[in-house]
Amino acid sequence: MAVSRRTVLRTSLAALSLGVSATRGWAAANRTDVIVIGAGFAGLNAAAQLRDQGLRVLVLEAARRPGGRSHTAHHLDSRIELGASQIGPMYARVRDVATRLGVKLSPGAHINAPYCYVLGEQIIGAKAWTASPHNPLEGKEREVGPQALSAFYVERRSPFEALDDWLTPRAAEFDLSLGQWLQRQGASPAAQRIIDHTLGNPGLDNVGLLRMLQEATRSRADVKAIAAMPNMEGKDVYERFAITSSHVVGGTSVLTDRMAAALGDGVRLRHKVTSIDLDPTGCEVRCEDGSRHLARRVIVAVPFAALRNVTITPSLNGAQSDAVRRMPYNNQSQVWLRIKAPYWDDDGLEASMWTDGPFSLIRQQLEYDGKRELMSVLSFGNKSKAVDALSPADRGRLAIDYIEKVRPSTRGKLEFIGVHSWAQDPLQGGCSHAFLPWRGAAWANTLNKPHQQLYFAGEHTRRLEVGMEAAMESGERAALEVLESLG
Numbered sequence: 001m002a003v004s005r006r007t008v009l010r011t012s013l014a015a016l017s018l019g020v021s022a023t024r025g026w027a028a029a030n031r032t033d034v035i036v037i038g039a040g041f042a043g044l045n046a047a048a049q050l051r052d053q054g055l056r057v058l059v060l061e062a063a064r065r066p067g068g069r070s071h072t073a074h075h076l077d078s079r080i081e082l083g084a085s086q087i088g089p090m091y092a093r094v095r096d097v098a099t100r101l102g103v104k105l106s107p108g109a110h111i112n113a114p115y116c117y118v119l120g121e122q123i124i125g126a127k128a129w130t131a132s133p134h135n136p137l138e139g140k141e142r143e144v145g146p147q148a149l150s151a152f153y154v155e156r157r158s159p160f161e162a163l164d165d166w167l168t169p170r171a172a173e174f175d176l177s178l179g180q181w182l183q184r185q186g187a188s189p190a191a192q193r194i195i196d197h198t199l200g201n202p203g204l205d206n207v208g209l210l211r212m213l214q215e216a217t218r219s220r221a222d223v224k225a226i227a228a229m230p231n232m233e234g235k236d237v238y239e240r241f242a243i244t245s246s247h248v249v250g251g252t253s254v255l256t257d258r259m260a261a262a263l264g265d266g267v268r269l270r271h272k273v274t275s276i277d278l279d280p281t282g283c284e285v286r287c288e289d290g291s292r293h294l295a296r297r298v299i300v301a302v303p304f305a306a307l308r309n310v311t312i313t314p315s316l317n318g319a320q321s322d323a324v325r326r327m328p329y330n331n332q333s334q335v336w337l338r339i340k341a342p343y344w345d346d347d348g349l350e351a352s353m354w355t356d357g358p359f360s361l362i363r364q365q366l367e368y369d370g371k372r373e374l375m376s377v378l379s380f381g382n383k384s385k386a387v388d389a390l391s392p393a394d395r396g397r398l399a400i401d402y403i404e405k406v407r408p409s410t411r412g413k414l415e416f417i418g419v420h421s422w423a424q425d426p427l428q429g430g431c432s433h434a435f436l437p438w439r440g441a442a443w444a445n446t447l448n449k450p451h452q453q454l455y456f457a458g459e460h461t462r463r464l465e466v467g468m469e470a471a472m473e474s475g476e477r478a479a480l481e482v483l484e485s486l487g
Contacts, residue, residue, distance in 0.1 A: 032058045034482055035285050035295040037273050040068025041084075041468050042457040043301035044259040045097070045475030046482075047266065053483055058293060059263060060285065062272035062306070062427050065253075066260035069428060070468065072251025073336075076418040079367065079374060080336055083422075083431070084252045084468045085109065089244040090222055093472035094255075098248070101258045108368030109245040113344070113351035115147050118406045120356070125349050136190035146194045147354045147361065153185050153195070154178075154209070155216040163221060163464040166214040167444055174213060177437035179204030198360045200330025201434050202381035207328075210440030211433075218466050247368055252468075275311040276300075278452045297482045301457040301475065305329045305429025312454065319446040322439065327460065329430025331423035333384035335377040335399040338415040339364070342372065347409040357402055358383055375414065377403070384423065392419045433460040448477065455481055 034050050036043045039061035047057045065071075069083035086109035087094050098105050117124045124132050130143050137144070144152045159174060160166055174181075182192050182204065196204050226240045248255050260267045272288040276298055285293045300307060304327045316324060344351040344364075351364035351372070358379060365374040377399040379387045387395055396416030404411045422431040435443060448461040457478035462470035 032056045032293065032295045033486075034058075034297045034299060035060060035283070035293055036299045036301060036457075037276075037285070038068065038301035038458070039063075039066035039256075039260055039267055039269070040301060040458070041070060041094075041256065041259075041471035042459065042475040042478075043068075043299070044256060044263070044267075045093070045472045046299050046301060046457050046479045047263055047475075048097075048259065049476055049479035050482060051263065051266065053479075055483075055486075057263070057266055058295070059260075059267040060271040060273055060287065060293070061267065061269050062288075062302075064269055065257075066267060066269070067253050067256035068302075068471075069422065069431065070252050070256045072253035073418070073420065074251065074253070076336055077338075077374065078251055079110075080417075081252055082334065082420045085247070086241070086245040087247065087252075088222065088241065088467065088469065089226060091467075091469040091472075093476065094468050095246070097259065097472070098255055101255070101262060103255045103258050104249040105246040106249050106368070107243075107246055109242050109247045110365050110367050111242040113364040113366055113372070115145055115352045115354050116350040117146055118353055118355035118357065121406055123349065123353075123406055137194075138188040138190065141188060141191050145354065147198070149187075149191050150195050150198070150212075153182055153187055153191070154212050155219060157185060158213045158216040158220065160213055160217040163217060165217065166210060167463065171210060171444075172441045174209055175438055175441045176209045177205045178207040178209050178212065180437070181209045194356075196381075197356060198354075198380055200332055200380045200384075200431065201328045205437070208435030208437045208440040210444065211435045214444075214462070215466050218464070242366075242368070273310055275313070276454065277313045278454055280453070283453050296486065297453050297455065299455045299457055299475075299478045299482065301478070302427070303329065303429055303433065303458065304460065306427050312451075314452065316451055319439075319442040320449070320451060323443045323447055326436060326439075327443070328434040328436065329423070329428075330432050330434055331380065331384045331388075331421065332431045333379045333387045333395075333419070333421045333423070335359075335387075335395050335419050336417040337375040337377060337396075337399065338417050339373050339375055339413060340415055341413040343407070343409040343413050347407070349407075349409075353403075353407070355402075355406065357406065358387065359399060359402065362403060374417075384421065388421045388424055395419050448474070450481060450485070 033055040034057050036047045036059045039059050047059045050057045071082040073080040073082050116126055119134050122134050135142050201207055226244050273285055274288050275286045277284040282294050283298045304324045307324055353362040359377045360380050361378045363376045366372055400414050422428045448456055455478045457474040459471040461474045465473045
């Protein structure tokens with residue numbers, strides 16, 4: 001009788017788990033093949049891949065909900081996405097899992113209305129920006145809006161062509177600080193100040209260039225593919241992405257909720273991991289509630305800002321340890337407002353605003369169905385820290401008072417909805433990861449390598465993709481690595 005490799009693998013794992021459990025006297029309910037820590041896109045996809053191969057998988061999630069930084073703010077307005085929102089046209093893994101789980105995707109995604117600019121108390125329309133005496137930029141920069149300066153100096157000038165160029169030895173040449181790169185590109189002091197003004201992690205010399213170049217290369221590949229699609233002529237890059245992207249009907253959280261539900265009781269919420277003990281005969285994971293769990297392998301799919309609070313034995317070393325301890329996380333403090341009347345019709349200016357005030361980007365959201373009822377008021381870096389120090393109500397008052405002051409046409413037309421700050425979520429520590437200068441190459445080529453029986457997933461271990469798709473990619477990779485190690 002032929003015996004499949006999967007049957008042998010399953011039988012061997014069961015015997016090993018049983019033997020280790022017997023020596024430690026643990027309850028059978030706490031034995032499993034693989035423990036996945038974190039129920040975001042990465043962890044859920046890794047768990048699903050492993051379960052589909054016949055392994056027993058347990059997902060431990062510290063929060064009260066699955067999804068990680070994918071979070072539809074149903075408590076504020078179901079159209080508000082606090083994290084993941086657009087499903088890009090090249091997000092094959094995300095689209096595939098949505099299809100398999102019966103989650104409805106609809107064409108189109110929200111975009112932000114065009115920007116006008118506020119310096120001090122002076123508001124300047126986009127058409128007047130280039131020639132405005134208030135424009136502090138120099139040369140060709142003067143033709144670029146402040147919100148697009150980073151793209152002008154980084155995205156458009158990426159030296160990489162292939163999606164994996166940033167992982168090659170050549171990439172070390174560009175493992176610089178953003179400040180060094182801008183100086184090499186001839187950016188004016190004013191341009192450098194403006195770009196620093198919108199960084200999630202403040203300080204041009206504290207931000208690594210390599211991750212930005214990776215995203216630029218991926219975006220450029222998408223732009224080329226989208227530009228070749230029909231009916232794209234005359235539309236800018238944001239319009240093209242919005243048209244070719246999709247959204248989850250009911251909010252992105254519907255997708256991660258369905259992914260978690262498909263795993264049934266294999267997902268345990270409110271299980272905050274405090275320690276991971278690694279041993280060839282069985283890995284022990286302990287949670288804050290006192291529960292203990294045994295597995296042959298462990299996948300960590302949480303931000304390093306959270307992993308810093310977990311004791312790992314034997315401890316990490318080298319570049320992995322360095323990344324876990326020091327990887328910066330960007331912040332974006334959000335204030336959400338409802339628009340009661342179209343103020344842009346009254347003053348004839350662009351509806352969104354870049355400002356040098358307490359908020360950097362004031363984005364008027366154009367929904368996929370054409371509605372224009374929401375505004376997100378965003379601060380970054382040190383500005384976000386000052387905003388986050390206020391109560392939610394005071395943040396709302398600050399946002400409305402500031403906007404009404406610099407743009408009188410908005411008076412009486414804005415209504416406070418609520419706030420959100422990823423930096424104030426101890427399980428996330430920020431809205432996205434960053435690289436330190438001169439450490440990016442070492443981190444990028446080390447973060448995804450196993451540490452004994454411990455494997456790593458999460459958007460910060462990306463290889464070729466970005467955003468939600470990068471998280472899915474990382475979960476798939478980690479699952480394959482675990483399967484190979486057990487085979």
